[in-house]
Amino acid sequence: MNQYNNPIIEVKNLLKEFDVIKGFWAKKAKIKAVNDVSFTINEGEAVGLVGESGCGKTTTGRILVRLMEPTAGKIIFAGKDISILKGNKLKQLRRELQMVFQDPFSSLNPRMTVYDILKRPLEIFKIAKTSEEKKQIALKALQDVGLKSEHLTRYPHEFSGGQRQRIAIARALILKPRFVVLDEPTSALDVSVQAQILNLLRNLRKEYSFTYLLISHDLSVVRFLSDKIMVMYMGKLVEVAPTSELFKEPLHPYTKLLMSSIPNPNPRNRKKLKLIEGDIPSLLNPPPGCFFAPRCPLRTPECDKTFPKLREVKKGHLVACFKV
Ligand SMILES: Nc1ncnc2c1ncn2[C@@H]1O[C@H](COP(=O)(O)OP(=O)(O)OP(=O)(O)O)[C@@H](O)[C@H]1O
Ligand SMILES: [Mg+2]
Numbered sequence: 001m002n003q004y005n006n007p008i009i010e011v012k013n014l015l016k017e018f019d020v021i022k023g024f025w026a027k028k029a030k031i032k033a034v035n036d037v038s039f040t041i042n043e044g045e046a047v048g049l050v051g052e053s054g055c056g057k058t059t060t061g062r063i064l065v066r067l068m069e070p071t072a073g074k075i076i077f078a079g080k081d082i083s084i085l086k087g088n089k090l091k092q093l094r095r096e097l098q099m100v101f102q103d104p105f106s107s108l109n110p111r112m113t114v115y116d117i118l119k120r121p122l123e124i125f126k127i128a129k130t131s132e133e134k135k136q137i138a139l140k141a142l143q144d145v146g147l148k149s150e151h152l153t154r155y156p157h158e159f160s161g162g163q164r165q166r167i168a169i170a171r172a173l174i175l176k177p178r179f180v181v182l183d184e185p186t187s188a189l190d191v192s193v194q195a196q197i198l199n200l201l202r203n204l205r206k207e208y209s210f211t212y213l214l215i216s217h218d219l220s221v222v223r224f225l226s227d228k229i230m231v232m233y234m235g236k237l238v239e240v241a242p243t244s245e246l247f248k249e250p251l252h253p254y255t256k257l258l259m260s261s262i263p264n265p266n267p268r269n270r271k272k273l274k275l276i277e278g279d280i281p282s283l284l285n286p287p288p289g290c291f292f293a294p295r296c297p298l299r300t301p302e303c304d305k306t307f308p309k310l311r312e313v314k315k316g317h318l319v320a321c322f323k324v
Contacts, residue, residue, distance in 0.1 A: 004042035004044050006044075007076075008043040008211050009075065010039075011037060011064070011075055014034050014037045014070050014075070015072040016056070017032055017033070018031050022284055032286075034070075036073075039237065044209065045228060046205065046214065046228075047212070048223075049229075050217060050218070051231060051232035053217060055233055055234055057232060058215065064181055065099045066082055077096075078096075095177065097180075100182045100185050101183055102187055104165040104188065108164055108171075110155065110156050112155070113153055113154060113155055115153060118142065118174055127175070137174065141173060144173070144208075145204070161190070161193065162190070165186070165189060173204065182201065201214075202224070205225075214226055227243060229241060229243050233254050239255045241316065246317075251319045253292065253323075254296075257295075289305045290303045290304075290322075300322065303322060308321055308322045
């Protein structure tokens with residue numbers, strides 16, 4: 001177990017539905033992108049959220065920082081229900097809840113200099129009085145992410161992907177938020193740059209002491225930067241465990257599948273990916289029972305009837321599977 005025990009974010013039965021168009025006849029339908037998800041993140045804790053593309057990670061992250069409203073369910077931030085906040089109250093929340101997006105090429109306004117980008121949040125929240133003060137704060141934020149004062153007057157297109165992501169991180173942290181969602185912060189970058197950004201985030205966590213949810217489809221990324229990992233499959237959490245415990249003893253068959261697909265540089269240690277027969281089910285037409293059943297080697301008739309509840313099988317280790 002880890003040392004954190006003061007909840008900063010509590011998510012209860014979160015549901016997000018999207019309207020979509022289905023099939024040849026273009027019928028209207030709804031999908032549940034996030035489906036009855038509950039979890040707690042404690043102050044200071046680094047939590048990873050992993051799962052395949054389209055499983056609902058970004059939607060969950062956006063709802064947590066209230067860039068999106070949930071269809072149902074509650075988000076309690078620092079003891080307050082923020083699920084349906086609007087207007088000025090929601091705007092005030094931006095100071096404490098921030099998000100870093102996957103693509104640093106589209107998340108920075110190309111017409112603003114780095115200084116303008118960093119200055120904006122300071123102006124919105126009236127953080128500094130004089131322009132000299134603003135400049136000092138912006139400069140400190142920039143230096144903290146490894147950039148230099150001469151970069152302040154440049155435009156986003158003058159930077160590499162890794163540098164742009166550093167600017168996006170500086171912008172997210174400049175207000176000293178309490179909680180940050182990092183949505184695939186390295187997946188748009190070259191492999192060589194990814195490690196630098198991951199190390200930067202690790203160091204910034206110490207200096208800025210913020211709590212974060214790190215979203216990635218890559219288990220090795222979340223392993224490096226998380227105390228606890230949550231595994232998501234088709235909008236549902238299927239396993240939650242402290243990082244070391246999850247790697248020592250993954251319990252859900254889907255987590256095991258994800259583990260077996262981590263590339264291993266040593267060919268002797270490379271585990272063979274166990275392919276499961278059957279199609280990957282669609283959110284438009286989810287199976288009646290456990291959504292993983294059609295791909296699961298442990299499938300029993302029970303699995304085709306109901307979705308197993310996420311239950312604690314060991315202290316801090318939760319799993320949604322009848323066979324565990
Ligand atoms: N605005 C939207 N309107 C309709 N459907 C949406 C919308 N946003 C997301 N979805 C759908 O919701 C599901 C979850 O999407 P989401 O972006 O949260 O997944 P993700 O896990 O972040 O995937 P990725 O790893 O590819 O980023 C997907 O099926 C997606 O197509
Ligand atoms: Mg995403």
